Amino acid sequence: MNVPTGGGAFLRIESVSKSFGEFRAVDQVSLDVTRGEIFALLGSSGCGKSTLLRMLAGFELPSSGRIVLNGVDLAGMPPYERPVNMMFQSYALFPHLTVWDNVAFGLRRDKLPKAEIASRVDEMLRLVQLTQFAKRKPHQLSGGQQQRVALARSLAKRPQLLLLDEPLGALDRKLREDTQVELVNIIQQVGVTCVMVTHDQEEAMTMASRMAVMSEGRFLQVGSPADIYESPATRFVADFIGNVNLMEGKVVVDEADHAEIECADVVHRVDHGITGFEGQPVVVAVRPEKIQLRTDPPDDERNRVQGVVKALSYFGGYTLYHLELPSGATLKVNVENATRHREGAPVAGDRVWAYWLPTAQVVLKN
Numbered sequence: 633m634n635v636p637t638g639g640g641a642f643l644r645i646e647s648v649s650k651s652f653g654e655f656r657a658v659d660q661v662s663l664d665v666t667r668g669e670i671f672a673l674l675g676s677s678g679c680g681k682s683t684l685l686r687m688l689a690g691f692e693l694p695s696s697g698r699i700v701l702n703g704v705d706l707a708g709m710p711p712y713e714r715p716v717n718m719m720f721q722s723y724a725l726f727p728h729l730t731v732w733d734n735v736a737f738g739l740r741r742d743k744l745p746k747a748e749i750a751s752r753v754d755e756m757l758r759l760v761q762l763t764q765f766a767k768r769k770p771h772q773l774s775g776g777q778q779q780r781v782a783l784a785r786s787l788a789k790r791p792q793l794l795l796l797d798e799p800l801g802a803l804d805r806k807l808r809e810d811t812q813v814e815l816v817n818i819i820q821q822v823g824v825t826c827v828m829v830t831h832d833q834e835e836a837m838t839m840a841s842r843m844a845v846m847s848e849g850r851f852l853q854v855g856s857p858a859d860i861y862e863s864p865a866t867r868f869v870a871d872f873i874g875n876v877n878l879m880e881g882k883v884v885v886d887e888a889d890h891a892e893i894e895c896a897d898v899v900h901r902v903d904h905g906i907t908g909f910e911g912q913p914v915v916v917a918v919r920p921e922k923i924q925l926r927t928d929p930p931d932d933e934r935n936r937v938q939g940v941v942k943a944l945s946y947f948g949g950y951t952l953y954h955l956e957l958p959s960g961a962t963l964k965v966n967v968e969n970a971t972r973h974r975e976g977a978p979v980a981g982d983r984v985w986a987y988w989l990p991t992a993q994v995v996l997k998n
Contacts, residue, residue, distance in 0.1 A: 641700075642667035642825055643688075643793060648697035649849075650683050657683040659849035660697070670819060670826045672840035674833060676872075680849040681829045685795055688827060689718045702792055717791035721798040723782035725770040732757070732766040735785045742789070756784035759818060776811055783815065787822055794819065796828035800835060812838045833873050837861070845869050861919075867996050870917040875952075877920065877963055883912040892934065893995060896959040901934040903990040908997065915996040920952065920966040922992035925984050936987040939963055941978050953978065955986060 641664035650658040658680045665671045673681040686692040688699060690711035699706045706714060717738075725734050735756055739749045757763045760780035770778055779800065786794060799815065800808040816839050819826050830836050836843045837857035844854045845868075853865040864870035871878060881895035886908050893900040893916050900916050908914065930936045939955030942962070946969075953965040965986055967977070978984050 641665060642669075642702055643827070644700040645684075645688075646698050646700065648684070648687065648694045648699060650680075650687060650692060651695045656849055658687070658694075661849070661851050662697075663844065663851070663854065665825060665827065667825055668820075668823055669842065670816065670828065670840050672836035672843035673827065673829045673846060674831070674836040674843050674872075675846035676831055679846040681846050682797065684846075685718070685797055685827065685829045688793065689716055689795055690714050715792040716795060717786040717789055717793075718795040718797065719782050719786040719799060723770075723778050725778060725781060725785075727770055730767050730769060731762060731773070731781050734770070734781055735788050738785065738789050752788050752790075753784075756788045759787070759821065760784045779811060779815075780818075783818065787818075787824065791824060794824045794826045796826060798830055799828060800830075800832075808832075808835070809838075815839065837873075845872060847872075862994075864917065864994060864996070867915050867917075870994065870996060875920050875964055875966075877918045877923075879916045879918070879961070881914060881916060883908045883910055883914060886910065890990070891995065897957040897961060897963075898937040899934045900993055900995075901932075901990045902993050902995060906995045906997075908995075912997070917994045917996055918988060918992055920964040921950075921968075923963070923965045923986050923988045925953065925965055925967060925978060925986055927978075927982075927984060929985050930987045932987075935990060935992075936985055937963065938983060938985050941980050941982045941984060944978070944980065951977070955984065 643665040645661060645663040647660050647662055648658060649656060649660050661684065673684060675681050683692060687694055690709060726737065729737065732753055735753045736749050739752060757766055760783060762777060762780055765773060765777065770781065773781065800811055812835060828839065840857065842854065842856055843860065844851045845860060847868055853860055853869045860869060861873050864873065867878065870876050879895040881893045883891060884894045885892035886905055888905045890904065891902050891906045893914055895916060937957055939957045941953055942956045943954040945952045950966045950968050953967060955963040955965060957963055963986055
């Protein structure tokens with residue numbers, strides 16, 4: 633029998649590893665998730681995020697480490713006994729059953745009283761706003777409606793932990809964007825703790841209160857979306873989350889209140905020390921939206937570089953410029969389209985100056 637083991641976190645993953653033969657899919661990961669939190673595991677295919685999710689569900693057993701949910705060690709507990717429910721990317725709805733019967737399926741298997749089943753199913757359909765579709769079959773619904781049926785079925789059993797495996801991956805981009813906020817609202821209304829897996833950074837940043845960036849079975853950084861975007865811990869994280877310019881260089885000044893890094897095309901000045909040493913190789917990361925363009929050179933010779941517009945892409949809210957720098961490197965710059973007609977905006981072939989504030993960069997030592 634599993635008994636509570638204590639501890640403050642609602643979900644605690646302690647030094648969990650999973651190996652398949654000689655291949656280690658998950659490598660010594662530890663994580664605390666608080667009650668009611670929506671936590672995202674983010675990474676590219678093969679990074680170990682789905683394997684970790686399957687261990688939470690009980691479909692895979694850890695090779696080492698342990699998983700504790702609400703004070704109970706889940707070791708040896710089969711999936712059907714865990715207070716956990718998982719919603720798959722494919723939704724896995726039964727095509728021959730109505731929406732109502734799909735939501736009721738797990739409750740019937742648990743042999744709940746008929747009145748309670750009816751009450752819970754009706755409650756879930758109201759929650760996901762599908763009451764009027766109760767008698768339809770899955771093929772008569774849109775992709776977004778099918779996704780909500782799958783969510784209602786997952787929540788009907790009132791799990792302590794909800795697992796979402798690429799929950800919006802089957803939807804087209806516009807519907808996915810619309811559904812992200814809707815899904816978060818439903819999860820928060822229920823108050824269930826949620827761990828989701830996604831390779832879509834926008835999805836993770838929109839839906840999760842915190843997230844972990846995974847690569848090769850390890851957590852590279854855990855934090856809020858804003859922390860990870862604005863203060864990436866590694867070059868991989870900076871490059872994986874959002875658009876970024878990465879410039880290799882060496883430290884030439886490192887004082888308590890500022891540092892200077894010399895790169896091929898520019899000398900960066902940052903408004904804080906980096907506790908490095910003179911000559912140390914580093915990488916400077918600058919997000920495209922932190923950079924501004926002008927035709928005349930800025931006064932400060934640092935944090936500026938001249939380049940030629942080689943390409944530009946219009947995205948409605950902003951235009952993405954690709955500047956060719958003297959070294960041949962490319963600098964990406966986002967310029968907000970604040971007005972409908974941007975008179976005098978740079979065009980291909982123009983020579984322009986790019987510049988940024990000393991608070992714009994992140995200096996990475998790896």
